[in-house]
Amino acid sequence: MVLDDWQESREAAVIPVKTPFLLSPRFDYDVALNGFFLSADMIGLAWNTQDDYARDVKAFLNFLWHRKRRHALQDWSIDIDTWEQLSSKLPPTPGPVQPVLDDRKRRVASIYVWTRGTNGEHHDAPRPIQAQQPLITQQRWASQITTIYARIIRADPHQHYVDLRKLLDPIADRIAHRIDARDCSALLK
Incomplete structure (x- = not known):
């Protein structure tokens, strides 16, 4: 049904077949943005050239979108109260240990949420x-970040990390949605 509606909308707007188009992160068709692909200069180009232009524009807009999230989260971390609530929801692991x-695990959980929400690398996360830790602790933690982070993201993590991700993924999605809901026109200036 949605596809039929899209076909009808496209035909009503007289958008030629194979003309590329972009959707917003909310899956809206932006008439002004996509007007670029309907310009006389673009319509006259080969379809694969038009497609290349669309991919380049998409990459740039994705960069801006993720930049917005990174800027919003530059000083963010999971606060202590939230961490205590989250960690209390984690089931015990088998065995005595x-x-x-x-705070070290809270830091890695915060980095995981940041990377998921910004599509960034954990090395770049704030x-x-x-x-806030003493210098010696900062140095020790810095040397351990990749190992601990890898435990969260690996394809076959221990059950503890599977459970932790199940708690963190909705937080990352919720934060990203809140940031995306803000006006991003200032980024384009």
Whole structure:
């Protein structure tokens, strides 16, 4: 049904077949943005050239979109109260040894949420929790970040990390949605 509606809308707007188009992150068709692809200069180009232009514009707009999220989250981390609520929802692991759920794990969880929400690399994530620690602790934590982060993102993580991701993914999605809901026109200036 949606596809039929799209076909009808496209035909009503007289958009030629194979003309590229872009959708907003909310899956809206932006008439002004897509007007570029309907210009006389673009319509006269080969379809694969038009497609290349669309991919370049998309890459640039994605860059702006993720930049907006990174800017909004530059000093963000999971606060202590939220971390305590989250960690209390984690089921116990089998055996007598339980995972440590201290500030170090909270820092890695914050980095995971940041990377998921910004599509960034964990090396680029801000580390406000780490910055609040004594210098010797900062240095030790810095050397351990890749190992601990890898445990969260690996394809076959231990059950503890599967459970942790199940709690963190909705937080990342909710934060990204809130940031995306803000007006981003200032980024284009």
